[in-house]
Amino acid sequence: MAEKPTVAFYWCASCGGCEEAVVDVAHGILDIVNAVNIGFWPVALDFKKGDVEDVPDGFYAATFINGAIRNSEQEEMVKLLRKKSGLVFALGACAHLGGIPSLANLTSKEEILEYVYRRSPSTENAQNTYPAKVYRDAAIKLELPEFFDRVYPLNQIIDVDYYIPGCAPPSELVADVFMKILKGELPKKGAVLSPNKSLCSSCFLNDTKPEKLLIKELKRPHLTVIDPDKCFLLQGLVCMGPATRTGCNERCIHGGMPCRGCFGPLDGVLDQGLSMLSALGSILDFTPEQEKELDGVIGKIGDPAGTFYRFSLGASIFYRQDGKRGGE
Amino acid sequence: MFEPKIVAFFCNWCTYTAADLAGVSRMKYSPNVRIIRVMCSGRIDPELIVKAFEKGADGVIIGGCHPGDCHYQNGNHKTLRRYKLLKGLVEQFDIEWERLRLEWISASEGEKVQRVSNEFTEQIRVLGPIQMKGGRVVHG
Ligand code: SF4
Numbered sequence: 001m002a003e004k005p006t007v008a009f010y011w012c013a014s015c016g017g018c019e020e021a022v023v024d025v026a027h028g029i030l031d032i033v034n035a036v037n038i039g040f041w042p043v044a045l046d047f048k049k050g051d052v053e054d055v056p057d058g059f060y061a062a063t064f065i066n067g068a069i070r071n072s073e074q075e076e077m078v079k080l081l082r083k084k085s086g087l088v089f090a091l092g093a094c095a096h097l098g099g100i101p102s103l104a105n106l107t108s109k110e111e112i113l114e115y116v117y118r119r120s121p122s123t124e125n126a127q128n129t130y131p132a133k134v135y136r137d138a139a140i141k142l143e144l145p146e147f148f149d150r151v152y153p154l155n156q157i158i159d160v161d162y163y164i165p166g167c168a169p170p171s172e173l174v175a176d177v178f179m180k181i182l183k184g185e186l187p188k189k190g191a192v193l194s195p196n197k198s199l200c201s202s203c204f205l206n207d208t209k210p211e212k213l214l215i216k217e218l219k220r221p222h223l224t225v226i227d228p229d230k231c232f233l234l235q236g237l238v239c240m241g242p243a244t245r246t247g248c249n250e251r252c253i254h255g256g257m258p259c260r261g262c263f264g265p266l267d268g269v270l271d272q273g274l275s276m277l278s279a280l281g282s283i284l285d286f287t288p289e290q291e292k293e294l295d296g297v298i299g300k301i302g303d304p305a306g307t308f309y310r311f312s313l314g315a316s317i318f319y320r321q322d323g324k325r326g327g328e
Numbered sequence: 329m330f331e332p333k334i335v336a337f338f339c340n341w342c343t344y345t346a347a348d349l350a351g352v353s354r355m356k357y358s359p360n361v362r363i364i365r366v367m368c369s370g371r372i373d374p375e376l377i378v379k380a381f382e383k384g385a386d387g388v389i390i391g392g393c394h395p396g397d398c399h400y401q402n403g404n405h406k407t408l409r410r411y412k413l414l415k416g417l418v419e420q421f422d423i424e425w426e427r428l429r430l431e432w433i434s435a436s437e438g439e440k441v442q443r444v445s446n447e448f449t450e451q452i453r454v455l456g457p458i459q460m461k462g463g464r465v466v467h468g
C-alpha cells in the first residue's frame with residue numbers, strides 16, 4: 001500500500017466553525033483518518049510551531065487554512081505552512097474572501113483599538129493597557145504580534161492552490177474535497193471547489209421568478225414576514241443569489257432566509273459586492289422621472305457595504321491589491 | 329498644480345458623438361479627461377468604475393443619452409439606478425461621492441461635454457488626489 005499522505009490544519013482570524021465542519025464530516029472522518037496522517041492540527045491535538053519547523057519543505061501533502069489574516073503571527077504561520085506544504089487549501093469564507101472579520105476593514109486599526117481598550121461602555125481599563133508591538137519594563141522585554149491595518153484574505157499573503165467556499169463550508173463539501181485529493185481528481189490550480197453557477201440557477205424558488213423580475217421596494221428581513229415559497233428578491237429582500245456561487249444546497253433559502261453570499265462570486269467576477277449592486281440596479285423598477293422614490297428605496301439599505309459584502313469585503317477591489325503583503 | 333486623472337465612460341450614440349462634435353467644432357476642453365467609448369451607458373459595470381479608481385483615476389464621469397433617448401430603450405435607467413447605489417457605497421469606503429458624476433448629454437450637445445469636463449476637472453482639482461483606504465500599505 002502506498003504511503004499515507006500527511007495533512008495539516010490551521011486557523012487564523014476565524015470563529016472555529018470551519019474546524020467544526022471538518023469534525024462534522026462525522027462517519028466519513030474515520031475513513032479519512034484511516035487514509036491520511038494528521039501532521040498538525042492545533043485546535044484538536046497537541047502540536048506546537050516547532051513541529052512544523054522540524055519537517056522538511058513540502059512535507060504536508062495538503063494543508064487546510066481557515067480564517068483571514070489580521071496579525072503578524074498569522075502571517076508568519078501561514079508563510080511557514082506554505083513552505084512546508086505541497087498544496088494549500090483556503091478553507092471557508094474568511095480565508096477565501098476575508099469573511100465577516102474583514103468587515104472591520106471599514107474601520108481603521110486606531111479606531112478599533114481605541115474603542116475596544118478605551119471607549120466601549122463595558123471597558124474597564126484602569127491601568128490603561130493598550131496593545132503595542134514591544135512591551136518593556138524594568139524586568140522584561142516582550143514582543144507581541146502586530147495587529148495589521150486591515151484584514152486580508154489568505155491569497156493576499158501566500159500563494160493558494162484551492163478554495164473551499166462557505167461560512168462554514170458544508171461538511172459534505174469538505175468530505176468531497178478529501179475524496180478528490182485522495183483520488184487525484186482535483187481541477188486546475190486556483191479553482192474554487194464548487195460549481196461555477198449562480199445560486200439562483202439551482203434554487204428551488206427560481207421558478208417563482210417572473211421572466212422579467214422588477215421590484216418596487218426593498219425590505220429588511222427582520223422587519224418582514226417572509227413568504228418561504230416565493231423568491232426572496234421578488235419579495236423585495238436583498239437575496240445575494242444572483243451574485244453568489246452555488247454549492248451550499250441552498251441551506252439559507254431552505255431555512256426561510258435570503259442568501260447573504262458566503263460562497264463568494266463566480267469565476268471571473270472581480271468583486272462580489274459590485275456584482276450584486278449591478279444586479280439590483282437592473283431590477284429596481286424606477287425611471288429617471290421617479291428619482292425621489294428611487295432615492296427613498298435605496299436609502300432603505302442601511303448599510304450597503306455590510307449588505308453586499310457580508311463575506312467578501314477583504315477581497316473587494318476597493319482595497320488596492322497592490323497593497324499586497326507577503327510579496328509572493 | 330495638481331492635474332487630476334479623469335476617466336469618462338461615454339455611450340456611443342449620444343455622449344461620445346457629442347464629444348466628437350466638440351472636437352470637430354474645435355471647442356477646447358480639459359485634457360485631463362480620458363474618454364472611453366462604450367455602446368450604452370447601461371454597459372458600464374460598477375466594477376469598471378471602481379477599477380478605474382483602483383488604478384488611480386481621481387474622478388469618473390459617466391455620460392449617456394437623455395432619458396427616453398437610449399438606443400437600447402432603457403439602458404440609461406439602469407445606469408441611473410446603479411449610479412445611485414454606487415454613490416451610497418463609495419462613501420462607506422471613504423471616497424467622496426463627488427468623484428463620481430453622471431450626465432445625460434445628447435449628440436448635439438458638444439458644448440455640454442466641454443462644460444462638464446472643465447467643471448468636473450476643477451472640482452476634482454479642489455478635492456485633490458484620490459486616497460483609497462486600501463492604498464495604505466502596511467509593513468509588518
Ligand atoms: S434570488 Fe434568492 S430566493 Fe430568489 S431564486 Fe435567487 S437564490 Fe433563490
Ligand code: SF4
Pocket residue numbers: 166167199244245248249250251252253258259260261262263264
Ligand atoms: S444560501 Fe447563501 S449565505 Fe446561505 S449558505 Fe448558501 S451561499 Fe451561504
Ligand code: FES
Pocket residue numbers: 339340341342343367368369370391392393397398399400403404
Ligand atoms: S445608448 Fe446612450 S445611454 Fe443607452
